[in-house]
Amino acid sequence: MRAALFLTCAALAAAPGPQTFSLPSGLKCVLLENHDQPLLRVELATRWQGEPKPGMAVFLGQLMGSGGVGAFTRAEFNRALDDQGITFGFQARPGLFRWTLATDSRSQEPAMELLADAVFRPVFDPQAVAALRQADGQRLTAGTAADRGRARFLGALGDPPGEAPAPRGALEGLEFADLQGFRQRVLRPEHSMLVLHGDLSLSQAKELVFLHFGLWGPASAPPAGAAVPPPAEPRLLEVLEGGEAELWAGRTSDGCDPAVRELLADLLEQLPRVLSPGLVREFSLGPGQPLLVKVKAGAAGKDGLVAAFLETLGTLRTRGFTGRDLERARTRWNARIGALPLHPQDLVRRLEEGVLDPAFRRRVEAVSLADVNAALAALLAPADLRFLLLGGDAALVQKAEDAGLGPAVAIN
DSSP: OOOHHHHHHHHHHHHHOEEEEEOOOOOEEEEOOOOOOSSSEEEEEEEOOOOOTTHHHHHHHHHHHEETTTTTTTHHHHHHHHTTTTTEEEEEEEEEEEEEEEGGGHHHHHHHHHHHHHHHHOOOHHHHHHHHHHHHHHHOOOHHHHHHHHHHHHHHTTTOOTTTTOOOOTTOOOOHHHHHHHHHHHGGGEEEEEEEESSOOOHHHHHHHHHHHHHSSSSSSOOOOOOOOOOOOOOOEOOOOOSSSEEEEEEEETTOOOOHHHHHHHHHHOOEEETTEEEEEEOOTTTTSSEEEEEEEEEGGGGGGGHHHHHHHHHHHHOOOOOHHOOOOOHHHHHHHHHHSSHHHHHHHHTTTTTHHHHHHHHHHOHHHHHHHHHHHTTOOOOEEEEEEEEEEEEHHHHHHHHHSSSEEEOO
């Protein structure tokens, strides 16, 4: 057992590191060779900032994920993937489109052709826009009030659930031409990164990418229209549905140094979850995701929920972490990075995020305790936090408002 593990680790250590190349269009490509199995994983991410109307990017992503592709209808496209044994995925977020696929080496040519079609040859028409707009409006009233409350809260932080509808009224007056122009502006090779991991040499990867993505861009993009700021969101949302009560705090982590955030996310994960009988807390801070702090209370702990929540935020903000905490987090982070070759899907994602760049790893090693605690204090600045109360009652809402978290706006 140990010998097999040693040989696996030795093989991973001997594998070539990431190799990069770029197309004339500006598309950046990263290859990580792995010839242990005849498999290929690919991830393409396109990033941008700003949108003419709030919710337009997610709405466009819904169209791209459900409409035709190249010469195929959506059903035909899905059958073509199944026929070749290709696993395909697409994700739309504010400021991000991401495509993923996994295939065996024999199907890499058709797989890359299908991926290229999905990226810059999506097919949808005005009728599809109208139908999806109607379905989007129906989702605003679907599900439970708690579902709608979570979606609205996370959407205000720039992290809506995958199928969350656009904000109410955001798509009114949206025309087919608006979506096409927005797609042409943001779906650009110079704003994209393509990661390949698997049974390819550098020369084979270059040939494959040039063949299928060489004609993508760099035509001039249509001018960007003036971005419309999203409507102001209330600071405290509340959903009175009974059951266990939860109080959330959140804020975007856009201003946090990514190297500091890597370690801070680990430090938050290690904090004790149980506050007291009936009170449990949870923390999360992922790449490109907001900081979330949640305190959940059973029936016995509901009366103390607001006080425990505020104590959690205040203690974190003022005390922070210790030097020993930081060094342990750095050790755990390095161990996870070292184990990534054993988890190809995670490896590809972290390559795309730039975490495996040697310069980034040096930045993580240079992060100081002062850096971590200053970032934590900034993220938890009370004036920048938003709050969500789930499963409360009128008395709990009043406590939250008296503590300065409100006034509350009800989600029904």
